[in-house]
Amino acid sequence: MADVFEIAINRRGPVGEDTVLVGVEDEGRQPRPSGDGRRWRPSDELTLRLLTWAARVVGLLAVVSVVLPVGRRRLRDTIGGWLDLPTEATVAAGVVALASGVMLLMLATALRRRKRRAWQVAVGVTGLIALAHLGWRHGIGSGVTALVLCVALIATRSHFTAKADPVHGKWRAVRVTVQLLLAGFLANLVLLSSTPARFTGGAPLGDRALHALLALIGVSGPVDPVPWLDDLTAAVGLSFGIGALLLGGYFLLRSAEPKPGLAPDAEWRLRELLSARGAEDSLGYFALRRDKSVVFSPSGKAAVPFRVLAGVALASGDPLGDIEAWPGAIEVFLAGCRENGWVPAVIGCSERGATVWVRYGLDAIELGDEAIVDTTTFTLDGRSMRGVRQAVAKLRRAGYGVEVRRSADLDETERAELSTLAERWRGTETERGFSMALSRLAGPDDPDCVLVTAAREGEVAGVLQFVPWGRDGLSLDLMRRDRAVGDNGLNELMIADLLAACPDLGVTRVSLNFAVFRAALERGGRIGAGPVARLWAKALRVGSRWWQIETLYRFNAKFAPTWNPRFLVFPAVRDLPRVAIAAIEAEGFGGRPPALLRALRR
Template sequence: MTSGVRADRPTTAAVEGRFARFRGRRVARVVTWAARVAGLLTVLSILTPLLRKRLQPATWFGLPPEATLVGTVVVATLGIGLMMLATGLRRRKRRAWQLAVAACVLLIASHVVGRHALVPTVVVAVLLVGLLLTRREFTALPDPVGPLAAVRVVVQMLVGGFATVLLLLLVRPSLLVGPPTLEDRLAHAGLSLVGVSGPVRFAAGWFDDLTAVLGLTFGVAAVVLGGYFLLRSVEPRPALSEEDGARIRELLARHGRADSLGYFALRRDKSVVFSPTGKAAVAYRVVAGVALASGDPLGDLEAWPGAITEFLATCRRYGWVPAVLGCSEAGARVWLREGGLDALELGDEAVVDVATFSLQGRSMRTVRQAVSRIRRAGYETTVRRLRDVPADELAALRDLVARWRGGPAERGFSMALSRVADGDADPEAVLVVATAEGEVRGVLQFVPWGTEGLSLDIMIRDPTVPENGLNELLIAELLGACRGLGVDRVSLNFAVFRSALERGEKIGAGPVARLWARLLRTASRWWQIETLYRFNARFGPAWVPRFLVFDAVRDLPRIAVAAFEAEGYGGRPPALLRLLRRT
């Protein structure tokens, strides 16, 4: 894939690390596909009689006739399990490797005991040998709460299925043949979980089918959900310790001017890894098995490679997918050179030069008219550092913003601080407040960008305000007050895919560019892609490209889901998130 960023010549250590990662990914990819093929052939050998080749009848071992059916269910479960384990093997999870080895051994034994195909047996044997030879490549740690969660879910599903089938057998005795004993009903309910008929006989065929389907459904669900919780990647509870926060502030004090997104590393739902020297760091959050970093690494540019190496090592240790949202071109170049990753242009950041900004001129006519109109409506503004705002006023603003949002939901991750009007934590942040008739109608919060810059954090207003132009007024007032605040540059909203929208509007644009721009405009109905671009363009900013850094193209869908969830635009279903939090 074309990255849009040309990496400098890598160092020897970077080349060796890149080769080791490439070798590990290649091994994991081969083993992953082998597991999928082995699992699929195993299932097909049961479902397709033409593919079966009996090795030894089960009766040769003195087993009852039901053993064939039980063996079929066991083999099918193991085949499906191998296909499920493929995802964990691709992430080089140690537990997935252990379970895959156990599944291969059981499958080979089942093929010998039962009547199953020769080809899957050979494939599974080859997979087992490959797993044993490459065991050192599977080192990713498991989820610390995975075993308990997996056991709890399996027990809950099995008990639920057992109770459901038993209850049906107890409440509808008229549909049963004879008066089966309680022991018969208990045995039948238990055997139904593995798809085996029990001792109870039915007078109605549909009732027999119903109990069998319900029992087997709960049994399969127990295996699937248990496997998911056993193999899922670690998703630690997001929290930034006070010690880490203090170290980040020290790095920002010395190198904060380098990146407008640097201050957002102080979000309380992020974790951080530091370089061995402590002079650089990467802040990130784990969402859906993806370790999302944002912006450039913090600290000294010369120490960035050490922080990147530590971050990637942490991702490998826990089987996370590494990704970086919104890094600069310089940051992307280092990620490519040191991490062997790839980059994709994500959009542009709007940066306004305070010295050259003016509301005068034809290009500013739209903003000037909007500001004049809203001022005539009686709006007034104040621009202050948080340290200069009384504590009671800050508390009132926090309550007001929470009420405007309508709940705890918040949008923003890469360019959002996750808190507003916190004078103790962010005394140097700037608050811009618009009032009308003594009531607060709009709020902007900017966080420090070094000592001479500001980066937009929050832009929110009273949803009942009918007048357009309030946000333009707030930004214009902030830019006008920057000289008094000692600020020479201001970063506004991030415009996703701005260049694509711009290319699609040019005369002579090709059909692909026009189609892509049209799709982005359609998506803007839900995600304000074009709206933010148009709004930012009104202030005549310089457009600074920002990039998405990723490891492999196949990871992009997963990264997209994680990014949408982190930014507050969707992601995993809320019911699944509640289940994950409970476990």
């Protein structure tokens, strides 16, 4: 896969090293004719499922044996045999069993995603268990089971090719494990040393240190403290020991999450594709976001832009370029996902794009609709446009004027002023948008973008930015207004004047906001809608209090658009939670907290 993806390490000042993923083209390779090689679910999926489900069952039984009383009663002997626990399991042994079960579940997930390190850990652990049990003739059944599993893993080693984090994962795992173990050791040593001598029997420093060290694995040390202190040191030691095990395993097995970045050469190639085929997808220009990576087809005639978040390689919109070359780009993208253990997903692709992705073993659901206005037929006349017409007339009487200009027509002072205003009016700490946002305003590299500003008495009160959609279309990128201005209808005024100016701009179609779950809202509001449809629509209206789901739909509907469905593509239902977290984080609506992201990347 070195010819598909290239992990480059760029030094970025005093912060350290970050990984940047860039797409590279393999001119000599042609798409493989094998259907299994092209599909996301190849023919060896059954083997992987058997191995991973075996690990899940064992891990789940271990967890149940500790968490549920009935499990502790009925499964204690079985779990005790598997994990070498005594019949009368202590609290410490129960915690160890729980941690072992969770670790098995984590390992099973990594095995399902073909992680090479997960396979290495599984082979090593099962080999040691088999050696310990068979060598000392203790638990022959457990030893034989472990040996069979070890042999099965070795026999299927060719299936586990996905790389974990190739740069930081292994060393972060070691560092985090050592840090947590050291913290637990010092915490217990301080507890034993700071309490009066009568609570520890006057044990010397060496015994206290050994006791603090053994507490990390749930073993009693040479100190004989009072019961409450013994329980406290055991709880502290086990907490840090189990935390070190779980977090160390996470960093050891986690997928690479390279720092996103669009290389200048890749951006130039994308602009060439947009120049030739940019009219086919209204979201195509958003591939030029600087926080995306990209892979190209072997012929270079198609590309898939994406970003990696939370182990998900999230693409947006349709592949760029010639539709005949889409399969080559998709195959390269899916091959990279398999190699790195990423979950492939696509947000906001068209029906045509979803149809192509589904052919590769993925699934798709309708996510919402894109509002597209035909500027050649749009008019403010008629009863249906009465609300927009009145809002526009009211603001014009209030003294508002609108300017519609290409980005190339703005000078540097105007660019800086508009960028400052847009930043001030953003309303959130993070920039929102991924699939339908460019993340920059009036950039010098985007001369064909259209800026719409509304001002009164020389004071700008609102700004819209539209990106090119081929040569005769525009797609809404940014919509900001001064929240201190109490005049309603400012956005309607700017859009109406833009649509009126489209003939002079050579524009015949304009893509407005994306309305999430529009069809569900519409069906739920119809007469005779079923209880499920009404309940789903009601839930979406409740969610609109935070995410403007219904608000965007109602706003778009004012301009009598044509609704084009957009889809979410994902491998399987079990991957939807992870894909949803990645999509929400990419769009700026939540996801992993910034503090957690900093901790994971430090």
